[in-house]
Amino acid sequence: MLDQHEIYQKVIFETLGPMAQLNSAVLIAAGNQNQGIKLDTSEGTFFLKLNFNHERDIFAKESEGLQKLRKATFLKVPQTYGYGQVEDYNYLLSEFIPTSRPQLDYWEDLGLGLAQLHLTHSKQFGLESDNFIASLHQKNDHHDNWPDFFIKQRLEPMLGKAYFDRLIPLDFLKKFQTIYSKMNSILPKEKPSLLHGDLWSGNVICDQEGKPCLIDPAVYFGHREMDLAFSKLFGGFDSRFYEAYESIIPLEPDFESRIGIYNLYPLLVHLNLFGVAYLPGIEKIIKHFQ
């Protein structure tokens, strides 16, 4: 069995080549699933993400998602250098983003960059393959209609998992499903937009130039209001972000009234990841829309 140092050395051998040497390694982020490590090597400084998830393609999908974002927006997005497995670990090696304090136009940039991302359209909602949101499988089968996609590919799989894992009883599941018939009239029709897919404040970091940098996406073509609603779930972004976004692509009237519906998805994700503390929030939204 390899020790930590040998694992890091093997990762840089596989991704940067046989001449690459590890100088030092510092753990900078330890989440529920992943470890984030700053690696100083003979080839430069890199960010290494490691986990034991049994889904072996989790970082292949993260790398694909980051590359899709890089192509679609002027915003900073880390370059990826390789992913794979060393012993039981999955790894992803990417550009290390040193952080600093936001510049004055930080929020405006983020709003304009997200609008640019959302102007990347597709004919259908979905993606060519499934991916992940945090450590959970995220389905992406194509649909022509947003409410169908949202119900069948987003809400139902997470609701089913919560029921299967005994986090919710059957009557709660049935109550939840009663709102499906309202979706068509509540959700405005729009073209599928490329989304970040997990756009909360923890997934935007400030780079060394004081500019926003997008990390940790769960990309797909969806309704752009999903990203905007998600951005309001845990603390929200500065009002300059929303103003800049709307200067490029204004929102349909009454967006605020739909935020709860969209956020049923991240709340179900949190229910499945972290447990029943998220149930009352979900219940409140369901009651409101029943």
Ligand SMILES: Nc1ncnc2c1ncn2[C@@H]1O[C@H](COP(=O)(O)OP(=O)(O)OP(=O)(O)O)[C@@H](O)[C@H]1O
């Ligand atoms: N490319 C990078 N360069 C430098 N630091 C990074 C980079 N990517 C992520 N980080 C730091 O590591 C932290 C965790 O990264 P990330 O969100 O990708 O991991 P995660 O395990 O999926 O986290 P979470 O479960 O909190 O969403 C970030 O909040 C950020 O501080």
